[in-house]
Amino acid sequence: MSLSLEERRTFRSSVDGLLSARASIAEGRHLASTEHGFDDGLWRAMAELGWTALLLPVELGGVGTGMAEVRVVLESLGERLVPGPFMSSAVLATGALVDAEASADVTSWLDRLGDGSAIATLALPLIPTLGDSCLWPEARLAPGGWALSGSVPEVLHADVADLIIVFARGAGDEDDLVFALDRKAIPHHMDSFPLVDQTRRMQTVRFAESFVPEQMTLARGAAARELLRRADLRAAFACAADSLGGARAVHAMAVAYAQERVQFGRPIGSFQAIKHKLASMYVDLVSSDDAVYEAAEQDDLDSPGAIRLLRSAAYHALEAYPRIAGDAIQVHGGIGFTWEHDAHRYFKRAWVNRALFAGSERLRDAVAAELFSAPVGA
């Protein structure tokens, strides 16, 4: 379902409204020292406004819109450096569950994800082709289900997730698998991995012969790999949308500073060295914006043209954000290098966004592989 221009404008202003009221950048800084690192109350408010049900089809009780609306939320969260599991739960995990041919068990989870009463997360393999990595957990057939062993590194907000979607290698001749693990029911061990970006929490989850009932299998074989392919693209898009929002905010901070900071008797923004730097950053920003916007409008993870556009948009926005944040520090000079200033927080989120889910290089390399496997002159 696609919103009308008018509905979309209303949606955007409701997003702005809630976040302006309840998610200041300063607040995010304070949350870094709390246990889970995000604002539960804000999460509930977001759920009440239906944000957690954006990707859920109408027939399952969701809002049933698409990436264009998800982009609006992710961008706004990125702009304000809002911490929390929106991306991992409402976008990545929910998207994957909807993609899967879901059993009744899974559908009941979708209800709870949609109304925000449960949180899920998605663990993507670090190496995108299943079956290559020894880091990746292995599933062995067991009576009534599977025994899962091994570790899943770098899972976003696993500490608060009720459900973890995990890709696993089948032992022996068994095929690749995707599970939706009820965290309370599955024995596991969890280690936190504190990031330079304090607005993001991440854990490594370990299993040792943990029993997973058969009905929590989301997909097998080709279907599992297809789920992974789409989840990987959606993750790239989501990180890019967050990056775009952050880039916009940190660029605006630099512009504002250049207008007010006076050196040599003039605002520093009147010097071409600064003015042209800010203009180049703007080109980087606007090009990311247009590309992410078009990819969101296409909302298509399957056709080759749309995939090329999505990868390109995501790569460009993920690469632009660290450049823009670094240049913003330069424009701010010394003050931009202090802990109290927010510039470094954007810089760090920019680097984490780019590195998440095996990093932006995978997108560039996929474009290269496509270009060079094409027949000569095609």
Added chain:
Amino acid sequence: MSLSLEERRTFRSSVDGLLSARASIAEGRHLASTEHGFDDGLWRAMAELGWTALLLPVELGGVGTGMAEVRVVLESLGERLVPGPFMSSAVLATGALVDAEASADVTSWLDRLGDGSAIATLALPLIPTLGDSCLWPEARLAPGGWALSGSVPEVLHADVADLIIVFARGAGDEDDLVFALDRKAIPHHMDSFPLVDQTRRMQTVRFAESFVPEQMTLARGAAARELLRRADLRAAFACAADSLGGARAVHAMAVAYAQERVQFGRPIGSFQAIKHKLASMYVDLVSSDDAVYEAAEQDDLDSPGAIRLLRSAAYHALEAYPRIAGDAIQVHGGIGFTWEHDAHRYFKRAWVNRALFAGSERLRDAVAAELFSAPVGA
């Protein structure tokens, strides 16, 4: 033999003196339409001042100085876009002949190269490891010598060379070889390859079962490969020195233009956009200068540290020249893009310098190979 500071100063001013008097940039433009593309009279004058004998040891009647003095000449020729076979004959071919354990035949050639009465050139394989390329000529044993077949592409000033130094693959079990070919005595065919840089002439030389007498063999096997290794480094250095001179001249042109051209009521050089571009070009230029200078001072083609420095200096100067020349066009604006202006002539020589002798990438790749074959943590 190393010159004293005072002697070096004298040498430099004699180089400047001759070239200022007889090798204007405009003159070079005119020479492009002549048969061989360079000024014979200037060549003889250079020889009379001993420039063609710089690399020739004193015991063979030469000046016996080293790369530091060669650098001065090459830089000055590059500064003025002087056409002619100095690099190919007096540096590359002479250097390789001196390197070889020379027979009496070769020594007599060195006499003539040293006094400028003969011209030589050096054909380096396009692929630096002998024996890989099917383009490279093949030598078959023949009574009293060798029969040479195949083509030697991209040889500088072969049309005026009396002697051509050629690397060849031995047929069958025969080892790699280096020959000094008397062009008048050896049957061959020659095709011109006109370059965008009209100050350089280049030919492809073809042989078909051409007989080469045994005494013109300069080296075989390991000695041939050693000759090639040193010739390749010397070629990199020589192109870099030319590039440095050209970069200096084209940068100076851009600085002068920025001082005099007025737009918006001010000299354009007062705008930071132009001022900082010229400053960045200057950093590129000075760093090339220092690196090439240090490499010339070391004058060492054998020790690993000196080789690393030489490759680095050459790579940097070869890459800096096209950047500086391109930026110089930008600073000049429209006028810099006309055929009548010299900026494009520097730009083109910059590109040819970088592409000569298999291109600057070979230097970067050699540094990479060295770095990554070293034991971990070394």
Added chain:
Amino acid sequence: MAVVRDTTDAYRERVHGWLLSNRPEGWREQLKTASQDEVVSFYRDWTRKLHAAGLLVPHWPARFGGEDRGLAEQVIIQQELSRTQSPRPRTMAIALGHAAATLMNHGSPAQQRLIAGILDGDVWCQGFSEPQAGSDLASLRTSALPRGDVYVVNGQKTWSSFAAHAAFCLLLARTDLGAPKHKGLSFFVMDMSLPGVTVRPIRQATGSSEFAEIFLDDVEIPVAWRLGQEGDGWRTAQTTLSSERVIQLVELVEGLREAVCTMAGEAQVQRTHGGQPWAQSERFRTDVARIAIDVEVLSAMTHRAMGNLIAGESLGAAASTLKLFFSELLQRATQIAARMSGLGGLHDPGEPPDLGYTSGDWFSDHLRSWTWTIAAGSDEIQRNIIGERVLGLPREVASQ
């Protein structure tokens, strides 16, 4: 946006089919050795042929010879011209773009009659830059002083594309010598056959002579050929300029897309210093991938800008942003391709005709990319525009 995306596939198929049957075979090779006269004449014929098939300007109003279709169709035509490797009438760019748009928006009925000539292949040129007014375009000196029912024009214009072949010129000249900077300028249609007009081709760094100088010596332009109000020339010239640039970019993006495929193809054959095909170099493959990625991004940028144009919104700084992004990308793409070609790619092309910005002679293309970073507002000027007009940064003290 919806307008662009919903255009029927049927239209695309019709365009595609027609081009496959009608594109001149081997035209690229043929043009490489053609004289400039032959090139101009080739593109004139092709323009007429496209127009006869309704594939030249379907987005124009019917009363001017179009079909009242949307810009979306024009985008499709550009894409299909690219996909079928058909020629695009380069010499007609000003005529079909800035000239036609200006005539439609500001022309008198008499002036608008010139549009028919454009559809018949008349070449137009622009008379904007002058030797002393490059980046500082508002400081033009060419004068057009009223005398009776004519303006008497004196001065010199430069960097005018295809001026040697143009029937008409869009001329910007100073009608009020006292007014400051761009206040005293007026805009004219100048018949290039008028007495006193002399054209001298400029040979460029690439060896081509696409551009020319125009010397104006007591040229008498009838008052009726002034476009818009006297003294309002700057605004009149600018009105349609940025939209036309964006439309032009649609074609250029498609050219870049083709270029990426050509590079990938050549990389299977061209060899590195190590003797391997460039296609086996990870560095090269990923460099080309980054070009391909940026082409997608640029395509999204032009697509969104076209959407805004179609929706009747103003472009704002989009023209500057697009131009900067494009010129930087073109320079980088052609550089990578030229490096792949090695010494073999540095073969002297002599005095080649200008076959566009991605002609496949990569070194010449690379050098030609400086016309994009310099002309029509240099990169530096574009950054000033963005910094001051979009970001609201203070102007430099000196230019206030």
Added chain:
Amino acid sequence: MAVVRDTTDAYRERVHGWLLSNRPEGWREQLKTASQDEVVSFYRDWTRKLHAAGLLVPHWPARFGGEDRGLAEQVIIQQELSRTQSPRPRTMAIALGHAAATLMNHGSPAQQRLIAGILDGDVWCQGFSEPQAGSDLASLRTSALPRGDVYVVNGQKTWSSFAAHAAFCLLLARTDLGAPKHKGLSFFVMDMSLPGVTVRPIRQATGSSEFAEIFLDDVEIPVAWRLGQEGDGWRTAQTTLSSERVIQLVELVEGLREAVCTMAGEAQVQRTHGGQPWAQSERFRTDVARIAIDVEVLSAMTHRAMGNLIAGESLGAAASTLKLFFSELLQRATQIAARMSGLGGLHDPGEPPDLGYTSGDWFSDHLRSWTWTIAAGSDEIQRNIIGERVLGLPREVASQ
């Protein structure tokens, strides 16, 4: 030049041997978890030990505690410290560099007695930048007004390295409030234990707190502790600054050289998204090679600048050129290394001690590289200096 190159290998061997026997084992790991006090104390001990062995300042005149050797020996020491992976006393950089050089050149006999303290490990800091005077350093506001035999100092300094641990500060303050810009400044040695001096550490973006603010509240500096003439402070502070920066670069180049080896080593172990070691990526290998090449170039630049210093020539713009080249290279090198480390390299280091610019925590090193592009004359200021003082381009209208 000859002086540097001909220095005997014997000296190098002696230095190498001593360091192998005396460098503290495992110091790097130990410092990573140390408090800043512990770091300062560690470097103080190491400074004393080096000095006792004659390996701290052999290039100083004997009367100040040196051995009258040349700068060449200092270069060798820096190289061997790097080669043997021994610590370099970072916290002592100002004391051993700018402070000592200033005291030797401009100090009164009484002031020069402080040099002995430096050799015993006294930390010095600089009091230059102020919140309102970053790039525009000449607009300092901190005042030092004469009253009897003291100057009464009021104001605030910022970005002073290791000020919290410093015994003395090289202070630049305004003694003539009427004089324009840098004409009214004087230079002082300020005892950090004087009443009215308050230091507040600045936590940086990296989490470290190497820098501090210094608040000056009616601090009374005796007239005898003024360095050079009143009103001549700007010149006095600058005299030795650029030479000291070049000498400091010798150490930093060696650090970069080590970093390249470390990166190449880590690339055998760290894996790309494709699961292969980074060392198998041609793109990565060639990126690192370009860093290695630039390190060689920078090394040649410092070598030549040192040669000129030894020959007694003026540095001219070399300090600006070197700083620009270095800061750009450092930023690029640490970026490539940080990208190799992936998400694993984005582990929060907490509040780590500052272990230099190539500590091996690549992301922190990368972020820290902005101190080079911003501090001590930003990249923009350096380009202004080169453009105006070296290339002779006109100053901007506004700053005339």
